[in-house]
Amino acid sequence: MRRLLPLLLVALTAAGTTAAACALSARWWLAAIPALALTCLGGRDRLQRRRPVLRNHPLTGRLRYPTARVRDGREGDGDEFLVPSLHPVEAAEEAPVVRVGGPDCTQPYDMALLNMSAMSFGALSSHAVLALNRGAALGRFAQDTGEGGLSEYHLRGGGDLIWEIGTGYFGCRTADGDFDAREFADKAALPEVKCVSLKLSQGAAPGSGGVLPGVKVSAEIARERRVPVGEPVVSPPCHRVFSTPRELVLFLARLRELAGGKPTGLKLCVGSRREFLAVCRAMLAEGVTPDFVVVDGSEGGTGAAPTGIAGRLGMPLTEGLITVHNALVGVGLRGRVRIGASGRVATGSDIVRRLVQGADYTNAARAMMLAVGCVRARRCHTGGCPSGVATQDPLRARALNVAAQAAQVLRYQRETVRDAVSVMAAMGVRTPGELTPAQLVRRAGPGTVRSYAELYEWLAPGELLAGPPESWATDWKEADPDNFR
Numbered sequence: 001m002r003r004l005l006p007l008l009l010v011a012l013t014a015a016g017t018t019a020a021a022c023a024l025s026a027r028w029w030l031a032a033i034p035a036l037a038l039t040c041l042g043g044r045d046r047l048q049r050r051r052p053v054l055r056n057h058p059l060t061g062r063l064r065y066p067t068a069r070v071r072d073g074r075e076g077d078g079d080e081f082l083v084p085s086l087h088p089v090e091a092a093e094e095a096p097v098v099r100v101g102g103p104d105c106t107q108p109y110d111m112a113l114l115n116m117s118a119m120s121f122g123a124l125s126s127h128a129v130l131a132l133n134r135g136a137a138l139g140r141f142a143q144d145t146g147e148g149g150l151s152e153y154h155l156r157g158g159g160d161l162i163w164e165i166g167t168g169y170f171g172c173r174t175a176d177g178d179f180d181a182r183e184f185a186d187k188a189a190l191p192e193v194k195c196v197s198l199k200l201s202q203g204a205a206p207g208s209g210g211v212l213p214g215v216k217v218s219a220e221i222a223r224e225r226r227v228p229v230g231e232p233v234v235s236p237p238c239h240r241v242f243s244t245p246r247e248l249v250l251f252l253a254r255l256r257e258l259a260g261g262k263p264t265g266l267k268l269c270v271g272s273r274r275e276f277l278a279v280c281r282a283m284l285a286e287g288v289t290p291d292f293v294v295v296d297g298s299e300g301g302t303g304a305a306p307t308g309i310a311g312r313l314g315m316p317l318t319e320g321l322i323t324v325h326n327a328l329v330g331v332g333l334r335g336r337v338r339i340g341a342s343g344r345v346a347t348g349s350d351i352v353r354r355l356v357q358g359a360d361y362t363n364a365a366r367a368m369m370l371a372v373g374c375v376r377a378r379r380c381h382t383g384g385c386p387s388g389v390a391t392q393d394p395l396r397a398r399a400l401n402v403a404a405q406a407a408q409v410l411r412y413q414r415e416t417v418r419d420a421v422s423v424m425a426a427m428g429v430r431t432p433g434e435l436t437p438a439q440l441v442r443r444a445g446p447g448t449v450r451s452y453a454e455l456y457e458w459l460a461p462g463e464l465l466a467g468p469p470e471s472w473a474t475d476w477k478e479a480d481p482d483n484f485r
Contacts, residue, residue, distance in 0.1 A: 341361070
């Protein structure tokens with residue numbers, strides 16, 4: 001219990017100096033009074049329920065809170081800005097929602113403009129997962145389970161869930177690590193599961209499976225994931241059940257059927273435009289489309305990425321979004337597929353920027369973690385998280401007050417979406433569908449600014465089928481629905 005040692009030392013000092021003041025000399029009160037005051041303050045920190053860091057680290061935890069703030073997510077220092085209108089409109093009273101569900105979906109879902117990005121039970125504590133879920137329930141937005149499985153803490157709070165299936169198939173995994181269709185179908189039928197997301201890759205570690213350090217693999221996590229206790233869990237780099245774009249889209253169709261027609265999509269960090277075009281060709285060939293595609297940017301954060309990979313592979317979110325949006329527009333499928341944006345989304349203006357760049361909705365992880373109590377101590381991999389958010393130590397996790405942190409998550413999501421609606425109103429629009437690339441501008445050089453309509457090429461519906469522009473022709477020609485390479 002080293003985290004309580006400072007308080008114990010202060011308490012012993014207070015006791016010793018008080019005894020000396022009573023027995024030896026009144027001068028000892030000069031030391032006893034401050035020590036008694038610090039002991040009372042530490043005791044108050046230990047007993048309070050509002051701040052988990054102070055409960056886990058009485059007295060010393062007070063040094064951490066000034067750094068725990070959600071910072072503006074804008075890229076650069078004024079290098080990019082949204083264009084206000086000289087004729088703004090009144091902000092919509094209700095936040096817009098996005099209907100997710102293509103023609104093969106029988107249970108569409110109304111997605112909020114801001115939801116929780118993937119965060120697994122295992123990476124996060126039981127209390128953190130439950131607080132996030134209750135916040136989602138209160139705010140009527142969705143929580144992505146992450147690839148660690150569908151735990152009781154995801155289900156207990158009553159929030160809407162996007163069940164993420166990763167390469168390890170945790171939660172629907174056979175004894176030898178393959179996909180278990182029967183278990184998947186049983187769990188996907190749960191009313192809390194609103195969508196299913198097949199994770200191909202994530203922004204911070206594309207091409208590499210996630211890692212859960214052995215120190216965080218408790219008996220409960222081991223049961224949930226069907227792995228040995230105390231040993232690192234390394235997900236495979238790719239899926240077993242498909243190896244080509246065509247097999248991918250057919251597996252998505254199978255997942256949707258097993259899930260009873262619930263929206264089913266995929267998540268990826270885009271690396272090659274040709275590879276995603278190969279997936280689009282497979283969609284056309286098989287007549288199968290995902291209901292959504294979540295684009296993760298290479299700048300996204302995770303505690304599960306190898307150091308040499310994080311932030312060095314894959315497209316940043318801006319380029320990834322525009323690539324996926326253009327590809328789906330170019331093959332005439334954009335109307336069937338919704339696009340989610342995940343990576344460095346923290347503010348209302350971040351949401352609007354991503355909508356301009358091609359997204360229909362956004363997901364946030366880092367900002368949600370801050371809202372639930374994370375103080376960015378960067379000890380996620382050690383199991384020694386001071387706030388009880390990213391740990392499997394039950395004593396540390398218990399310091400996190402689920403009800404209080406759920407309310408904080410709700411406030412963050414609600415106010416951020418409200419800000420996004422206000423920003424759109426200042427730009428002269430009331431709905432995301434009215435936004436255009438001309439409304440986002442970037443400084444291109446000294447004294448030169450260009451809108452996204454000028455900086456990027458935007459394909460017309462069906463343009464790749466009718467005759468691709470020169471800049472897309474080679475990638476489109478080489479895209480093979482039966483080969484990712």
